[in-house]
Amino acid sequence: MKFSSALKFNAVSEWWDEYIAYDALKKYIYQLEKQQYTHHLPDLEANEQSSLLAGESASGTDALFIPLLDHELRKIILFYEHQKKELIDDLSELEKDVELQDEIGLQGDHYADYDDGEEDDDDESISASRSPDGTRRSLSRHRKLSSAGRARGPSFAGPSADLSPAARRQSITSIEESYESPPAPRSKLGSRLSRGISNLKDSLISTGSGGGDQELEHTIWNARSDYAYDTRLLYKRRITTLYIAFTNLKSYVEINYSGFRKIIKKYDKVTESALKDRYLHSVVEVAVPFTQLEKDSINDSLNRLVELYTKCISHGDKVMARQQLRLHQRENIAWERDTVWRQMIGRERRGEGVTPDLVGATLIHEPEPAIADFPTPVGRFKITKRRIFKVTALAIFILLLNIQVVEGITANRCFAILSFCTILWATEAIPLFVTSMFVPLLLVVLRVIRDKDGVRLSAPGATKFVFSVMFSPTIMLLIGGFTISSALSKTNIDRLLITRVLSLAGTRPSTVLLTFMGVSCFASMWISNVAAPTLCFTLIRPILRTLPPNSAFAPCLILAIALAANIGGQSSPISSPQNLIALEAMDPKLDWASWFAVALPVSAVSIFLIWLLLLASYKPARSPDGEGDIEIKAIRPTKEPFTAKQYWVTFVSLVTILLWCFAHTIKDWIGDMGVIALVPVVAFFSTGVLKKDDFDNFMWTIVFLAMGGIALGKGVDSSGLLDVLDDIIRHLVDGYSLYTVVLILSPIVLIVSTFISHTIASVLLVPIAQTVGNNLPGKPANLLIFITGLICSTGMGMPVSGFPNQTAATQEDELGELYLSNVDFLKNGVPASVIATLVVSTLGFVLMKAIGV
Known part of the structure; x- marks a missing residue:
């Protein structure tokens, strides 16, 4: 796959305009090539030298191309710094909310019993009304992230975004049950009694004054009350959304670095320059998004999110936390490819949104024009050249089968097959290889094949003969x-x-x-x-x-x-x-x-x-x-x-x-x-x-x-x-x-x-x-x-x-x-x-x- 296509299909769709303008730079390289070859490069002013390449003497095409690279680099730096600041602020606020939630513990508001059909669809409003007062201040930012997540795909919101309380709890329970042995089979009545006892126990634990060992064993991160379940669900969604946002930012940096490397390599190849190593090492790799310090900072943020997920969701199992977060990341990528990519490819095939400079380079295949078109009870019927050729070939085939053109039954039938296939091959009314597949079918069905003595072979015998000669x-x-x-x-x-x-x-x-x-x-x-x-x-x-x-x-x-x-x-x-x-x-x-x-x-x-x-x-x-x-x-x-x-x-x-x-x-x-x-x-x-x-x-x-x-x-x-x-x-x-x-x-x-x-x-x-x-x-x-x-x-x-x-x-x-x-x-x-x-x-x-x- 060409890098321009890889860039288009691996970019975050909302950030398309913020990536390196690879196609535009490539077109400009070809313009420079033409100018360079025809010796019409304009004289360059001293102020056209790259400010980012201090001390380097650029001349010829370098002095024209480097400012364009500088412009793209500044755009990427500004976008990266803005995105990173927002995400770091969100991460810091999330960590503070987790600490505050630890202090509040199980002393928050209690849930009433809700019927599935009467539940409010807005999970954030439920969580806000029933979460501790100290956590309400963070929900406005969380709503922004989670609403963006729902717009981008189910992986952001988690698999239980719009379900009943029982169904929502199942999202967390699926993780927690991996640490427990499976329950023994029991009757329906026994199951109800067990759930009642469990709910009563959770209610007593969550409303009790707490203290001693009981307080150590039952925290907000492992209790089984409705309030604890939905609190963990809230934080699971916030951590997952933020984790995917950080991975997108990390991918943004990697794709843009590859873009700079690819476009400068193409520039060097076309203009016979040697800019790649000099610009990458002296400019790109010292810029904010691409330094090792920034990469370590992003990785550190991802590790902090893993720690939060480990504490809040996976009961201290860091391996499980990494697996779950990466699973959400893969689900997000899969969703992007199944929706955004498919829409983009569909638009290209339909020719929608094609710019004037791309005319003639689309994936459009015009349908065959109709000679006539008239309505029928089952829809409109179009008469095309290919349909006329198909009908003509079939009519001639049937006619030749029923009249004696050459001597001998098998010879006459073979002549009909030969004429039928020749017409289809010459007109390409159907794909050529499909016509070829008619040959063994008709040779066997019409019993055209004879042995050395002139006796017609049976269908099984003709089949073996035809297929043996086909794969020769x-x-x-x-x-x-x-x-x-x-x-x-x-x-x-x-x-x-x-x-x-x-x-x-x-x-x-x-x-x-x-x-x-x-x-x-x-x-x-x-x-x-x-x-x-x-x-x-x-x-x-x-x-x-x-x-x-x-x-x-x-x-x-x-x-x-x-x-x-x-x-x-x-x-x-x-x-x-x-x-x-x-x-x-x-x-x-x-x-x-x-x-x-x-x-x-x-x-x-x-x-x-x-x-x-x-x-x-x-x-x-x-x-x-x-x-x-x-x-x-x-x-x-x-x-x-x-x-x-x-x-x-x-x-x-x-x-x-x-x-x-x-x-x-x-x-x-x-x-x-x-x-x-x-x-x-x-x-x-x-x-x-x-x-x-x-x-x-x-x-x-x-x-x-x-x-x-x-x-x-x-x-x-x-x-x-x-x-x-x-x-x-x-x-x-x-x-x-x-x-x-x-x-x-x-x-x-x-x-x-x-x-x-x-x-x-x-x-x-x-x-x-x-x-x-x-x-x-x-x-x-x-x-x-x-x-x-x-x-x-x-x-x-x-x-x-x-x-x-x-x-x-x-x-x-x-x-x-x-x-x-x-x-x-x-x-x-x-x-x-x-x-x-x-x-x-x-x-x-x-x-x-x-x-x-």
Whole structure:
């Protein structure tokens, strides 16, 4: 969680304006960065130097930023001193009241018997009217605290704020009973007699003159009269409320210190200054709230409250007192999170209270607009595009089930399933992975699966077959890829390596552009083409902030990262699901070394040609005013050294990749590449590098999407539909050479993958490529499958074409305006897609033939 969010959600809601203005300071840092980089820092007056940094010579950005820190520090000091004075006064008065109550003892007013229904709700007024005269003067301050407590949550007032006397006494009794043995079971009549005797005894004790041992045994803090119970309840509430107030003040100090440390660290990083240690040690740590003396003072006050609770409530048990007070504190925090946090998040999601400078950064998800809307007896019914697509898919599915389109019952039903899922996948009327879950359901229910002899399997037999092929070694390979990706990201290896490479790029726009494209492509190979562009977009923020207004380099760089990430999706078998689906369909399976031998040269040439295209289209080096070239801010490498954990992750990842490359050589020992995928899973989760939460955060929707695609492919084969397609395709490709078929197949794959998900495109087109290949001389099915898998990643002409494009299309500047438009994708994404496809169908084809695919 970012510190700005942590500050918002851990602050006391009533004190929000009194915390360090972290977001405002961060925005000012970015302004200083831009001024610093463009060499437009204003001349500084001597009086702009920080009064709190006497003797220190501040210059440049320091002299502009330090006064802002000083202002925040003074605000925090004043608020802290005011709050602490009030709380210390309350604590002193509470201690005096306890001493006075000790003197009065059991000689206070007596309670009359009240029916539960007639009791006054105002506990304070009851306590005031029946408490000793000496304690009444403190109730006005107590009312202020307790009323604030009721406003903030039940933990302030205690669990018995508005109950009957008997129920209120139970709050104290629950603590006292922990010191006594449980009573033996007794009858209802015996219980009444016992309570009567006990009440009579308490009444005699509280009204007696007292003296001797009896006075020592029965004090106001352990007697069982109504007056004693409610007196202890009053003090329990006062102590608890004050304890929570002191802990809030202590938390206020700690959060603000973290705020100063975080914001100065960010300032030093952005402006290349060295202010952090100097300002923290010389200014912050000597200020009143942050000194060790003040921390000891707050802790001493908390200990005094524990002592009071020990004496007044827990019968001298200090451990019990600490436990009870901390329990109330936790209840208060839980209540805050369940109310205040939920309200804040709800407001953000609804877009309420969004300031103009945050437009475009909310959590709002606009509902799908309705084409038509009309009332019905059960409410208004909206007609949307997705509902139309759902109805259309269902209607076509039912129609195809009832008419004979292809020969054979199972083949015809499988064709209906294929059409139904294709429509849902193409339109995304429902989530893609949900459509994939329709596949095994329909294959089993409609009894589409056949055995090798062509006999339809029973439902139990079809179930075993479908689920056995869904969780194949290929799926385990995908999970192994997720594990490596998660470990690289969690240990910060990806950012560390990327920043070190980018630091070598210099300041020339063309060199920086090519370097970022190479880094984005390489990162997509190992941490997925979903996470890689997101990481790169984070790293280019300092560059974008320092560019001149309306510079062409900004949209050029963002689009370049997205296009390179798409190319990276074809570079390794685990970089995208479409590669794994292609591997699953190959027979024999292709090893990683062969994949790299083709994919790496193809990706490198594609990146270089797309780089030339973007340079010609955007001319990113030219300044907006046409006067000279822009200069890019250099990226500083991360200075953190490699840790033992990072070396371990790197070693395991490299070993796993090497084993995948030589999987065919060691097949007699490991069986399949899916078994190798278990190596990082076991190595990282057993050593604590990854936790259960990391496993939960894997992209399981992608896993289930791939599983559904594999199941559909097996269903097409088993049902006999593939044999029908085989006959049709044999006539279509009859007389064509292999390369002619490649040139025909390539644009079809490109067009399909441009408008629907790359993974879905591979699910639909890989079986066709397999069938076409099996009908050509030499049966080059693996070659056509390989080409299809690679081209599925090159469909990047639209904003919706793949995850990298979707992420790039949402990038905004500081004013909330999008960097890219649809024109950028059409003007550059479409030609880039064509270029990458041509590279695959030419250079890729030659390399595949050379290695014998």
